[in-house]
Amino acid sequence: MKKIQQRLRPWLVKYLSLPSDVVMELPRITIIGQLHVYIENHKGLAVFTDTELRLKTTKGYIQIKGSSFVLKMMLPEEILLEGKVTDVRFIPG
Amino acid sequence: MKQIQGSYIKGYVTIIVKGRMPELFFQQCVNNGISVWNVRREGKSSCSGNIKLTDIPQVKQLRREGDYKISFDKRRGYPFLFSRFLRRKEFVLSFIMSVLLILFMSNVIWKIEITGELPKEIEEKIATQLNEYGIHPGAFLFTIDAPGKIQQKLIDDIPELLWVGVHQKGTTYQLEGVEKIVVKKDEVSGPRNLVATKKGVIKKMYVSKGVPKVMVNDFVKPGQLLVSGTLNENTNEQGDTNKQEDEKEKPNPILVAADGEIVASTWYEVDVTIPLKKNYELLTGNQEKRYYIGINNFKLPIWGFASPEYKAIHQDNKETSLNFFKWTLPIKIIESTLSEKQYHELERSREEAIKDGIKQAKEELQLQLGPDAKITSEKVLHESIENGKVKLYLYITVEENIAKAQPINQGD
Numbered sequence: 001m002k003k004i005q006q007r008l009r010p011w012l013v014k015y016l017s018l019p020s021d022v023v024m025e026l027p028r029i030t031i032i033g034q035l036h037v038y039i040e041n042h043k044g045l046a047v048f049t050d051t052e053l054r055l056k057t058t059k060g061y062i063q064i065k066g067s068s069f070v071l072k073m074m075l076p077e078e079i080l081l082e083g084k085v086t087d088v089r090f091i092p093g
Numbered sequence: 094m095k096q097i098q099g100s101y102i103k104g105y106v107t108i109i110v111k112g113r114m115p116e117l118f119f120q121q122c123v124n125n126g127i128s129v130w131n132v133r134r135e136g137k138s139s140c141s142g143n144i145k146l147t148d149i150p151q152v153k154q155l156r157r158e159g160d161y162k163i164s165f166d167k168r169r170g171y172p173f174l175f176s177r178f179l180r181r182k183e184f185v186l187s188f189i190m191s192v193l194l195i196l197f198m199s200n201v202i203w204k205i206e207i208t209g210e211l212p213k214e215i216e217e218k219i220a221t222q223l224n225e226y227g228i229h230p231g232a233f234l235f236t237i238d239a240p241g242k243i244q245q246k247l248i249d250d251i252p253e254l255l256w257v258g259v260h261q262k263g264t265t266y267q268l269e270g271v272e273k274i275v276v277k278k279d280e281v282s283g284p285r286n287l288v289a290t291k292k293g294v295i296k297k298m299y300v301s302k303g304v305p306k307v308m309v310n311d312f313v314k315p316g317q318l319l320v321s322g323t324l325n326e327n328t329n330e331q332g333d334t335n336k337q338e339d340e341k342e343k344p345n346p347i348l349v350a351a352d353g354e355i356v357a358s359t360w361y362e363v364d365v366t367i368p369l370k371k372n373y374e375l376l377t378g379n380q381e382k383r384y385y386i387g388i389n390n391f392k393l394p395i396w397g398f399a400s401p402e403y404k405a406i407h408q409d410n411k412e413t414s415l416n417f418f419k420w421t422l423p424i425k426i427i428e429s430t431l432s433e434k435q436y437h438e439l440e441r442s443r444e445e446a447i448k449d450g451i452k453q454a455k456e457e458l459q460l461q462l463g464p465d466a467k468i469t470s471e472k473v474l475h476e477s478i479e480n481g482k483v484k485l486y487l488y489i490t491v492e493e494n495i496a497k498a499q500p501i502n503q504g505d
């Protein structure tokens with residue numbers, strides 16, 4: 001069953017043009033300049049320091065690097081990060 | 094951002110979490126539905142963040158579950174400000190005092206204004222009279238009577254006043270007076286005749302100026318000339334036939350303001366009905382006072398609780414509302430006076446009823462005609478009894494002054 005679902009989802013996105021972040025449970029990341037990073041649909045915080053933020057997702061982690069990080073807002077599936085962003089990296093888990 | 098809006102009003106706290114991986118504590122908070130903002134890494138094993146005041150019990154619950162050390166750092170927001178304000182007793186006290194003071198000031202008369210074109214003496218008289226009633230700057234608004242009552246009292250006590258209007262406008266009392274004499278001066282003083290106002294038979298004549306045109310015992314109709322103001326009328330009358338020619342030759346008529354008193358006997362026919370049974374209420378003079386604080390329709394008694402043992406009670410309420418600045422508060426002070434009253438029932442015989450009826454008719458007529466008229470005789474023309482009432486048809490003769498001034502039209 002799960003395999004069919006996993007195969008069906010990219011098909012839905014491709015041919016019915018459904019929003020990919022919702023259908024495939026992927027994080028949606030909005031970056032505003034170097035200042036703000038807004039991440040939705042993540043699966044929880046893994047590491048947070050002054051220079052690094054690591055978030056769990058369905059397939060591994062998202063790593064954001066920079067300096068003077070502040071979490072402006074934390075909600076169950078959303079995070080707003082403020083600081084000077086230099087790196088956004090996907091780490092397969 | 095909606096979750097953290099208005100947090101200043103509800104209050105928020107900065108907490109510092111210490112332990113291994115302190116950021117995970119915030120993740121735990123978020124998973125439990127506590128919104129967290131401004132999370133900052135303070136060092137290797139500590140992290141700070143803001144939470145709402147209302148979420149603190151939940152955070153304490155979470156602290157018990159994990160092995161993090163949590164300390165509260167800054168308290169911000171309105172609830173903290175308020176408690177800090179409450180902690181200063183003198184501050185709270187002065188606030189209450191100032192509100193009370195404003196309340197007190199709003200219910201005191203500050204100024205009495207007397208307007209209207211009145212001479213100084215009358216203005217002063219009004220002021221002293223008001224002082225006697227207890228109305229002066231500094232008097233409480235709820236100790237004084239209603240403006241209508243003051244109006245009545247002032248007119249009764251100061252005979253020079255024709256009318257006085259009393260308004261209460263917030264904390265000032267405005268009085269507007271009209272003097273009696275001013276109106277009297279308005280009467281025309283020019284050449285005039287005296288004419289009759291009513292039909293009647295002339296009884297007495299006293300003419301101080303002018304030529305009398307009627308005699309004693311003459312019957313006059315309304316509008317008839319009684320005293321002429323034209324002295325050399327005869328010459329004028331002759332010229333009337335061919336006025337236009339003669340006007341230049343004849344001397345101008347001498348015109349004066351005719352003055353005098355023509356007393357004639359006039360008559361009136363009056364209908365009166367008098368019930369044979371008479372009910373009336375009489376206050377015995379026993380009374381008790383009660384005070385209430387009224388809010389809308391609710392009355393809270395503050396003084397006088399026992400109900401008096403009167404059989405019948407006449408209740409008089411006087412309401413004074415409290416003011417706060419220019420607004421009237423919904424709170425009223427009600428002073429109610431309970432007076433004992435007695436019902437009296439009186440049955441009259443027919444003769445008594447007729448006598449009362451005549452008396453009543455005479456009084457009414459006298460009131461209508463003024464104090465100068467003299468009622469000389471009355472006669473019952475017809476009487477009947479219907480439904481316990483006596484119906485009278487009266488014929489009353491009166492001696493009164495029927496002269497009325499009428500200005501002479503000089504034709505220019």
